[in-house]
Amino acid sequence: MLPSNWYVPDPLRQAMHYSLMAGGKRLxxxxxxxxxxxxxxxxxxAEPVACAVEMIHTYSLVxxxxxxxxxxxxxxxxxxxxxxxxxxxxxxxxxxxLTHAFHTIVQSxxxxxxxxxxxxxxxEELAEYAGMRGMVGGQAADMLGxxxxxxxxxxxxxxxxKTGDLIVFSLRAGGRIAGANxxxxxxxxxxxxxxxxxxxxxDDILDVVGDEAMLxxxxxxxxxxxxxxxxxxxxxxxxxxxxxxxxxxxxxAISDAGFPxxxxxxxxxxxxxxxxH
Amino acid sequence: MLPSNWYVPDPLRQAMHYSLMAGGKRLxxxxxxxxxxxxxxxxxxAEPVACAVEMIHTYSLVxxxxxxxxxxxxxxxxxxxxxxxxxxxxxxxxxxxLTHAFHTIVQSxxxxxxxxxxxxxxxEELAEYAGMRGMVGGQAADMLGxxxxxxxxxxxxxxxxKTGDLIVFSLRAGGRIAGANxxxxxxxxxxxxxxxxxxxxxDDILDVVGDEAMLxxxxxxxxxxxxxxxxxxxxxxxxxxxxxxxxxxxxxAISDAGFPxxxxxxxxxxxxxxxxH
Numbered sequence: 001m002l003p004s005n006w007y008v009p010d011p012l013r014q015a016m017h018y019s020l021m022a023g024g025k026r027l028x029x030x031x032x033x034x035x036x037x038x039x040x041x042x043x044x045x046a047e048p049v050a051c052a053v054e055m056i057h058t059y060s061l062v063x064x065x066x067x068x069x070x071x072x073x074x075x076x077x078x079x080x081x082x083x084x085x086x087x088x089x090x091x092x093x094x095x096x097x098l099t100h101a102f103h104t105i106v107q108s109x110x111x112x113x114x115x116x117x118x119x120x121x122x123x124e125e126l127a128e129y130a131g132m133r134g135m136v137g138g139q140a141a142d143m144l145g146x147x148x149x150x151x152x153x154x155x156x157x158x159x160x161x162k163t164g165d166l167i168v169f170s171l172r173a174g175g176r177i178a179g180a181n182x183x184x185x186x187x188x189x190x191x192x193x194x195x196x197x198x199x200x201x202x203d204d205i206l207d208v209v210g211d212e213a214m215l216x217x218x219x220x221x222x223x224x225x226x227x228x229x230x231x232x233x234x235x236x237x238x239x240x241x242x243x244x245x246x247x248x249x250x251x252x253a254i255s256d257a258g259f260p261x262x263x264x265x266x267x268x269x270x271x272x273x274x275x276x277h
Numbered sequence: 278m279l280p281s282n283w284y285v286p287d288p289l290r291q292a293m294h295y296s297l298m299a300g301g302k303r304l305x306x307x308x309x310x311x312x313x314x315x316x317x318x319x320x321x322x323a324e325p326v327a328c329a330v331e332m333i334h335t336y337s338l339v340x341x342x343x344x345x346x347x348x349x350x351x352x353x354x355x356x357x358x359x360x361x362x363x364x365x366x367x368x369x370x371x372x373x374x375l376t377h378a379f380h381t382i383v384q385s386x387x388x389x390x391x392x393x394x395x396x397x398x399x400x401e402e403l404a405e406y407a408g409m410r411g412m413v414g415g416q417a418a419d420m421l422g423x424x425x426x427x428x429x430x431x432x433x434x435x436x437x438x439k440t441g442d443l444i445v446f447s448l449r450a451g452g453r454i455a456g457a458n459x460x461x462x463x464x465x466x467x468x469x470x471x472x473x474x475x476x477x478x479x480d481d482i483l484d485v486v487g488d489e490a491m492l493x494x495x496x497x498x499x500x501x502x503x504x505x506x507x508x509x510x511x512x513x514x515x516x517x518x519x520x521x522x523x524x525x526x527x528x529x530a531i532s533d534a535g536f537p538x539x540x541x542x543x544x545x546x547x548x549x550x551x552x553x554h
Contacts, residue, residue, distance in 0.1 A: 005434055008409045012417040016409065063372060068364035087345035091368065092417050095340060096409035098372065102379050103404030106397055116394040120383055123400050127380030132285045132293065132373035140289040140369050157282055 008096075015085040015093035016100075019058050023076050027199070027272075028053040031170035034268060035188055038259045041178020045112040049122060049173045052101040056130050057166060059097035060139065062090050069143060070225075101126065114177055122173045129169035138162030142227075150228040156197070163203075164196025187257035191250045191265065198246035199272055204229035205239050210276065247273045285373075292362040292370035293377075296335050300353050304476070304549075305330040308447035311545055312465055315536045318455020322389040326399060326450045329378040333407050334443060336374035337416065339367055346420060347502075378403065391454055399450045406446035415439030419504075427505040433474070440480075441473025464534035468527045468542065475523035476549055481506035482516050487553065524550045 008016075029050035036046040065072040065080040066087060072080050082090035102123060109119035128134055138161025145154060171188040172180075180188065207222045208231050222229050230239040247269045254262045285293075306327035313323040342349040342357040343364060349357050359367035379400060386396035405411055415438025422431060448465040449457075457465065484499045485508050499506050507516040524546045531539045 005437060006410045007414070009414055009417045009421065011421060012409060012414060059372075063368055066365075066368065068368060088343075088420050089417065091340055091343065091345060092413055092420070095336075095371075095375065095416075096413045098375055099404050099408035099413060101404075102400055103408060106401040106404070109397060110401075116392075116397045120386060120393045120397050120400070123379055123397070124383040124387075127376050127378075127383070131376035131380060132289060133283045136369055136373045136376060137284070137286055137289060139372075140286045140366065143365050143369070144286065144288060160282060 011085065011089055012092060012096060015081060015089045016096050018084060019062050019075075019081045019093065020055065020097065022078055024057075026054060028057050028166055028170045030268065031167055031192070032174040034264045035171040035174030035180075036178045037174075038254070038261050038265050039175060039178035039180055039184060040260055041174070042112070045108055045114050046174050046177045048104050048108040048112070049177065050170075052104040052126070053166060053170050053173070055097040055101040055104065056126065056135075059094040059101075060130075060135060060166075062094040062097070064139060066090060069139075098130075108177065118176055122176055125169055125172060129165040134161055134165040134169075138165065145228055146226050152233045155228050155230070155233065159197050159200040160193065163200040164193055167196040167199070168192035184257055184259070187253045187259070190253035191269075194246040194250035194253070195269055195272065198243045198250065198269075201230045201239050201243050201246075202272065202275065204231055205236060205243070206275075206277065208236060243273055288362065288366055289369055289373060292358060292366045293373050295361060296339050296352075296358045296370065297332065297374065299335075299355055301334075303331060305334050305443055305447045307545065308444055308469070309451040311541045312448040312451030312457075313455045314451075315531070315538050315542050316452055316455035316457055316461060317537055318451070319389070322385055322391050323451050323454045325381050325385040325389070326454065327447075329381040329403070330443060330447045330450070332374045332378040332381065333403065333412075336371040336378075337407075337412060337443075339371040339374070341416060343367060346416075375407075385454065395453055399453055402446055402449060406442040411438055411442040411446075415442065422505055423503050429510045432505050432507070432510065436474055436477040437470065440477040441470055444473040444476070445469035461534055461536070464530045464536070467530035468546075471523040471527035471530070472546055472549065475520045475527065475546075478507045478516050478520050478523070479549065479552065481508055482513060482520070483552075483554065485513060520550055 032046050032050040032053060033043055036043060061075060062081045064070050065075055066082055073083055074080060080090075081093060085093065105122055105126065106119060108114040108122070109116055130136065138158050141154065142158045142162050145158060168189055171192040172185050175185050175188045204222065207219055207229065210219050223232070230242065234242070250269050251266050254265050259265070309323050309327040309330060310320055313320060338352060339358045341347050342352055343359055350360055351357060358370060362370065382399055382403065383396060385391040385399070386393055407413065415435050418431065419435045419439050422435060445466055448469040449462050452462055452465045481499065484496055484506065487496050500509075507519065511519070527546050528543050531542050536542070
């Protein structure tokens with residue numbers, strides 16, 4: 001029991017809740033749960049980690065939308081966090097979500113019996129994949145990049161880290177909870193890396209050809225803000241082929257490793273390739 | 278070994294490094310190490326945690342100094358992070374430091390043999406004490422408070438959480454690494470709570486009577502920005518007496534619990550009471 005002076009100030013709680021519950025595909029939690037299932041693991045033990053990774057993803061969106069970064073007014077068709085709660089509270093809400101994600105991971109051990117060394121390895125990997133060498137590094141590189149300066153190799157770095165790392169983390173964490181061995185973790189890493197890159201290229205494509213109502217934001221925003229994208233470098237058709245190739249290779253990695261229940265990982269890859277928002 | 282595309286983008290690394298190495302009292306790392314020593318623990322195992330808590334403290338300063346929050350141009354006599362690296366990079370540098378703190382804690386287990394369940398408990402407590410119910414909650418309450426609205430009870434909430442929680446965490450984590458039992462952890466909690474409150478009241482006092490060159494910032498900034506403080510509510514003399522009372526009680530808690538090597542914890546309390554910056 002925490003003392004009575006331990007509570008979350010209301011505006012902070014509301015700001016955190018607002019963005020966490022603003023919808024979205026929940027792709028990363030799905031990756032945690034599907035990886036766990038694909039190795040016959042217990043879903044219930046993976047749930048805290050699934051929640052944690054969505055908190056990390058949400059905090060990254062809240063901070064990324066701030067005026068100093070992408071300066072976005074809308075996200076998923078709703079006003080962004082700082083438009084509703086102000087910049088200061090949006091910064092703190094992001095900090096709160098980021099910090100609470102680590103608390104939530106520990107609960108997989110406290111409440112669902114995940115061994116302490118497994119939970120600790122998941123904490124370590126979250127800090128690695130979401131941190132300065134991972135997602136935050138990708139965000140920084142993205143912010144520094146612009147048309148005419150960024151190369152396609154740097155764009156791949158941005159996509160791999162800004163988007164891919166959290167997907168890879170999610171799959172590995174779900175695998176770890178199911179007791180994955182090193183070969184299985186490696187297969188999930190390859191699957192996640194290729195899936196994440198395909199996902200981000202598809203995002204770039206949708207920014208050009210997508211339906212604004214489905215996307216919940218204005219299309220063409222990348223070009224307008226001078227962002228480099230795959231279509232910018234190699235055109236739409238080659239980008240689409242790249243998505244198909246990466247999806248095929250992602251599925252192959254899982255096939256090759258002989259997972260006991262791989263079907264839903266295959267379905268997820270196909271679903272993401274065909275998505276329109 | 279991480280793949281070669283895992284690195285920290287240079288401007289992000291520089292921004293993180295700049296604030297982490299900008300000096301300061303290193304009070305929180307000292308608390309980790311002294312608590313560990315006071316129970317005859319191994320310093321070397323506590324060092325990663327000492328580093329981690331300074332990363333957390335530093336990130337909180339970087340975000341707190343941002344224009345949307347306190348809008349400070351100087352910290353410890355040097356330009357604040359966003360004045361040097363820009364707001365966007367300062368936000369990301371804070372996120373990077375916050376995330377890497379958790380990675381660093383895990384290294385106490387990986388490299389110095391701290392048992393996984395102890396390291397996991399430290400992760401959990403850091404997320405609690407630094408999170409939405411702890412330091413971030415205190416920051417939010419501080420931001421929302423102003424003269425004429427905030428009561429002295431709310432001010433105590435702000436001080437306890439914004440400043441006290443990370444000090445309490447530091448002492449408990451150092452104690453845990455030394456194998457502290459529940460009674461010893463409880464004594465460290467009381468010591469830290471009272472020390473943290475005394476520390477913050479002393480900060481308030483120094484903002485009124487301190488030497489600007491020693492403080493590294495302009496004095497009177499609290500009054501100017503309409504912040505509530507202990508001197509604002511109860512005056513300077515009563516505030517000073519409160520610092521002395523809290524310091525005495527902090528030391529008493531350690532005395533009562535019969536720590537094997539309590540001397541340096543006593544010295545720290547006395548030192549903080551007499552500090553002039």
